[in-house]
Amino acid sequence: MPLGQFQSHHENRPGVIAGFLPRDSKLLGKWLDHISQKSISAYGDQIEQGYSFLEPSVQALAFLLNEDDHLHGLVSEMIEQGWQVHQEEEPKVAYGIKSINDMLCALNYIIKHAPIFDPDLPHSAFPMSGLFVYMMWTPAGNFVFKNKLFNDALRNILDAWCEFLDSPASLSVVVTSKDGWLSEASWKANSLDQFVTKEQIEKDPVHWGYTSFNDFFHRQIIAICRPIDGPDNDRVITSANDGTVYRIARNVKLDDDFETKAQNYSLEQMLDGSPLTTRFVGGDVVQTFLSGNDYHRWRAPIAGKVVEARVVNGYMFSELYSEGFDPSAGTKSQGYEAMVNTRALIFIESESPAIGCVCIMPIGITEISSISIQVKVGDRVEKGQELGWFSYGGSSMALVFQPKAIKQFTIVNPLSDNNSNNGPFVRVGAQIAISTI
Structure with missing residues (x-):
């Protein structure tokens, strides 16, 4: 599909309309390269020495892939095929995930951070989707994401991330600064007037009463609005x-x-x-x-x-x-x-x-x-x-x-x-x- 036609088709995708994806498809690759550079910068030297620094759930996936040669081969093939999909869709944009180690570093980085609010890079709000979006539509990915062992390991990783997003440590992004979910831009984009009262802000001007990122995500609505x-x-x-x-x-x-x-x-x-x-x-x-x-x-x-x-x-x-x-x-x-x-x-x-x-x-x-x-x-x-x-x-x-x-x-x-x-x-x-x- 020519890039212009792809872009037009992309803009009408439900995920774009829903806000899970940036309206400009080229930002997908830009975001993925961005998260890859951050994770490799944080862990690149360490992963060459082994997996001991990884979070337990990510470490378990690393050990699984090391012990299962067939699954290791499928995941490596999925990453390579994901790169090929990326080249077809966004040939002028760098691609960040080139190996299993790159993927492990990215997973480790993601589950230790709460997503920021970034209207210029909307996919930053859904980093797991960004990480896997090219791999999901590949012949190897069609098998990998249905593989019980891989799926169970991935669920444990997501559960660990959910635990972090349930914790007060995730409140670093639930703030009123530019990249915070309580910012003026987020107030408009997320219709926060339907969720947040004046009394709530006055009582806690920093986090507006929210106790974690997940507490903000599944925030209760003002009854009269529904x-x-x-x-x-x-x-x-x-x-x-x-x-x-x-x-x-x-x-x-x-x-x-x-x-x-x-x-x-x-x-x-x-x-x-x-x-x-x-x-x-x-x-x-x-x-x-x-x-x-x-x-x-x-x-x-x-x-x-x-x-x-x-x-x-x-x-x-x-x-x-x-x-x-x-x-x-x-x-x-x-x-x-x-x-x-x-x-x-x-x-x-x-x-x-x-x-x-x-x-x-x-x-x-x-x-x-x-x-x-x-x-x-x-x-x-x-x-x-x-x-x-x-x-x-x-x-x-x-x-x-x-x-x-x-x-x-x-x-x-x-x-x-x-x-x-x-x-x-x-x-x-x-x-x-x-x-x-």
């Missing part, structure tokens, strides 16, 4: 999250081929073999994606009783190879990711037989893929009640309805082109459908 539609009308189904509509699918099958460009929903895989799965055959799925500045907590779309609630550990950086190179690091593959990624399954049984059971499925995409559920089986929840939140990272949300539960969707289904960004924005608590009587 009213609940039809709170006393059981027929009104509401959105579980802030997001942009990715797809509405009807008459979903129990088992379907989800590894094609159509990215069909396959309930058996999507619901991870739940005993409730058969109740949804022939039903409907609504999937939305959250931008980096959206409200990252999710709420019940109906009232009812929680009958199942759990987290399914899955992939984080696997994307559908047949979709082609995706500078948005996976947002083109959201249908596929609903079947294979780390996700939560929260089933709520309505008291209305017409609605039956609804599954709320928050889906992690790249970065930490950390999902926290705050309700448990047996809890009674009201429509609009908080169910949990995403910690730092990309995310998507699917709602699964039983057949004939939905009389009419009141949101627009995007065009069939999965690369389009023409879906409407919906706020959490807003009406998205009317149930059958």
Whole structure:
């Protein structure tokens, strides 16, 4: 694809619209070279002497690759193929990751730092996506990011980063300076007027009451900014999250081929073999994606009783190879990711037989893929009640309805082109459908 055509195509990617990627594709390579130079400068001399300086989770990955010759070869091949993808897309921009040691240094650097707010280098906010974006769409990467040993090691690294971002040490970027998340530019970009009160700032002018980076990321919103539609009308189904509509699918099958460009929903895989799965055959799925500045907590779309609630550990950086190179690091593959990624399954049984059971499925995409559920089986929840939140990272949300539960969707289904960004924005608590009587 010619560079100009690639750039035009890139600007319409969901990840660009969502804020996970810079609008200018050339900034991807610039950012990656930037993070590589920082990490090699910090650790380049040390890694030649061994891995003892690495954080325990990164050290475990290093040992895994040293002990598994086949996986070592695949990862080396993935890095080489990532360089080739980069050369095709951005031949005039330096490429930072040339070896496994480079990758280990970058991982070690990333998980010891909280992302800064940098409007000139937007990808600095999503460093793991930046690190792997070229590697994800390669023949070798197609295997590596599905490899259980590699995926488990990578999850441990992301968990370690999440632990750091939960700590007070991560507050260094939650400040009002130019590269801080409380800066004037961030206030506008992240609509902080919907989250932060005057009293909050006056009480703590430095960090505005936030205790960590993750505390800022899954910040609570001012209630009046997200009213609940039809709170006393059981027929009104509401959105579980802030997001942009990715797809509405009807008459979903129990088992379907989800590894094609159509990215069909396959309930058996999507619901991870739940005993409730058969109740949804022939039903409907609504999937939305959250931008980096959206409200990252999710709420019940109906009232009812929680009958199942759990987290399914899955992939984080696997994307559908047949979709082609995706500078948005996976947002083109959201249908596929609903079947294979780390996700939560929260089933709520309505008291209305017409609605039956609804599954709320928050889906992690790249970065930490950390999902926290705050309700448990047996809890009674009201429509609009908080169910949990995403910690730092990309995310998507699917709602699964039983057949004939939905009389009419009141949101627009995007065009069939999965690369389009023409879906409407919906706020959490807003009406998205009317149930059958």
